[in-house]
Amino acid sequence: MRCDCYIPSGCAVSGIMSKAGERMDGNDIIRSIALMHDRSNGLGGGFAAYGIYPRHANEYAFHMMFDNMEAKDQCEEYLKDTFDIVLDEEIPTRPGAVFEQDTSGRSAECGTQPITSPPILWRYFMDVPEHRTTFVSEREYVVEKVMDINSKFTGTFVASSGKNMGAFKGVGYPEDIGMFYKLDEYKGYIWTAHGRFPTNTPGWWGGAHPFCLLDWSIVHNGEISSYGINKRYLEPFGYKLELRTDTEVVAYLFDLLVRRHKMPMDLAVRALASPFWKDIDRMPKREQKIATAIRQVYGGALLNGPFSIILGYSRGMVGFNDRIKLRPMTCATKGDDMLYMSSEESAIREIADPDTVWSPKAGTAVIGELNWEVE
């Protein structure tokens, strides 16, 4: 299942969030990403959804992909040893599903592409046994296990591992993937989506976006030209970069900076897409001191190259661009509640009639946070 080649990609991203935490079904996000059909090439699409498992909200939801039954059996042994499995079940799908409405597809035959030959898709709702967290925090423990599974088990891949959230991804056009996973039947307060245009043939389900760790999910349009150093920066902190895609570094960097180093979200984005020195030199003292220190200490975390990224996490959604905005990103709001982000304005207008629409400045994060607390 795992593809050993590195896959640069262009793409489309879209995100919807209700700050009030109102849960909505997946139809809007599917329609939004479907509108940008031409930004993908049918080699990958995926979604992250938050708030979808209210009945299992306190358990870690692992979305898993297995090449075959042996892989599943082997991994299950491991999961039984390391977690308390509360429930496990096949992830419901509609085999051969397609998105029925018109898309921007250039021709019909490449416009719809029924989703076929998926890996075994299974989800596990699990608790971390208490005695396991004497020396490490619960989340640290989960991260270790995810790294372990992804690096040591062949034919096995953890697509997502957060609470009350999940990643749904695969090979195909994103709108078809959405129908395949029956996202119209789920309800979430944050939805992000990704349509992929890799420049060679991967055929690997795990290689599609979003990339997730704990409740972090990343959809990413672009390429991280600084991948080489971001990877080497992360490795001493115990992250195993095995997925051969630049996007995974972004998920791990947020995990490191925000969860482990407890950086406020806006400062974490400052580390990943730092202001230029010429701008730092003009900042007021206090701000300048912070920005300078961030660049001095977190230089290895600086993301360089063209990108627009939407980060999803339990408490919110963050969109940001590279420092000179080499990839598109438009944001919009409607009322106090709804926040939209997308590669194209049209993909927002397709599903909403927003009050304000703007293109955030290069390197400036748009942060949407829930009005209420979740873990």
Added chain:
Amino acid sequence: MSQIPPEFIVKIDYDTCRRCRRCVMNCSFGCMQFKDRVVPDHKKCVACHRCVTFCPESAISITKNELTYKDSANWLPETRQNILKQAETGGILLTGMGNPRPYQILWDHMLIDACQVTNPSIDPLREPMELRTFLGRKPNRLEFTRDGNDEIKLSTELQPQVKLDVPIVFAAMSYGAISLNAHRALAMAAKNSGTLMNTGEGGIHKDLNSYTDNIVVQVASGRFGVTSEYLNSSAMVEIKIGQGAKPGIGGHLPGEKVGEDISKTRMIPVGTDALSPAPHHDIYSIEDLSQLIYAIKEATDYTKPVSVKISAVHNVAAIASGIVRAGADAVTIDGFRGGTGAAPMVIRDNVGIPIELALAAVDQRLRDEGIRSHASILCAGSIRNSGDVAKAIALGADAVVIGTAALVAMGCRVCQKCYTGNCAWGIATQKPELVRRLDPQVGAERLSNLVTAWGYELQEILGSLGVNSIESLRGSRERLRGIDLDEQTLELLGIKPAGIGQ
């Protein structure tokens, strides 16, 4: 009578020579005499090209003395010449500058990546391209607090950092090994270019007091010129343990070079040899080094980073790791091709390892131990152009150190006679009539030009890599590929062979 045949032939075209005697005045090696016309003593010529450059009629040419020795692929002319010299003198062969032997130059076996389509390159003429670099110890993470007004404050106190506008600093060359004018030129250029010069182990002349922010002061085994004032008139302090050209060997400044000024700066009597012992006599272990590091930090009130310079030897990675754990804020690694004012030839030509391998090993080792951010890495030992700079940074260096390249910019012809004190270009000499030949202002300008030019070229390289900040290249070995290298060397360098994608 000496049996050593002349290495070079000085040819004078008497048809065009107008007998101005300029060459006679310019040759500091006493090769030219005037007897009705210019008569060269070929044996004394070192091919420094001073006369050639200053002859108004271009009447002089210097050529290799071909067939001085009958051909042999094994017994090369220099081999036999050295034997002859030692047969005549019974002494250690001294030499200057870096290792000239044809060892494989690994920089020339590395190629840099560039962007095409999927990630766009960036135009450095239109977009900002950042080279700013900070030397010094960094914590692994920052901590923030919120004050009463809900404003975020940085609660981590950073150790002292030295800012460089370009990641290129001038190498340690002592006042003594090189002239005061050369020191002046280096200091001025460091200031102009927003970088650092390094005093080397000879102390600092009072004329350079105004350049404090651009000076690294060195503390070496001889402790010449080390006072608390000296330590404090610097941006950074460097403890010199070793030098790439002569690992494990001390220094020797002959008494003839120790005049009035040098004697004051070094704090030794006029005319005495200045001998730096091979080891520091108070450092016989890593814990001793740690004590010196902290003694210096105490003496400078913890306001300056302290770096430790070592030569690249087989076990360099473990040594560097020990140095960082001993409290150093920066490590300078000097490769076996690094220059020197004077060194025994057998050491220069045979001891140490290439800087490329040493750098790769040190950077990886510090990362493996999770202490890479605790010290900056400076890479020295024959950085010849901005391509080398980019490759060194991609392998993991924070900044590079240039010595020979800086001298060449000031006029050095790499004649390797620095140890004689006769440098015809006024660089590696203390003879007032020769020192005068180097105008510090002009030297500074040429040095600044070089740094500026390399800076522009680095920006071009960054742009072609699709990144706009030097930290995205630093340690990004993914952007390097090896060519004509065996598997093991590739592994040691941590790079893939050319032809393999990401």
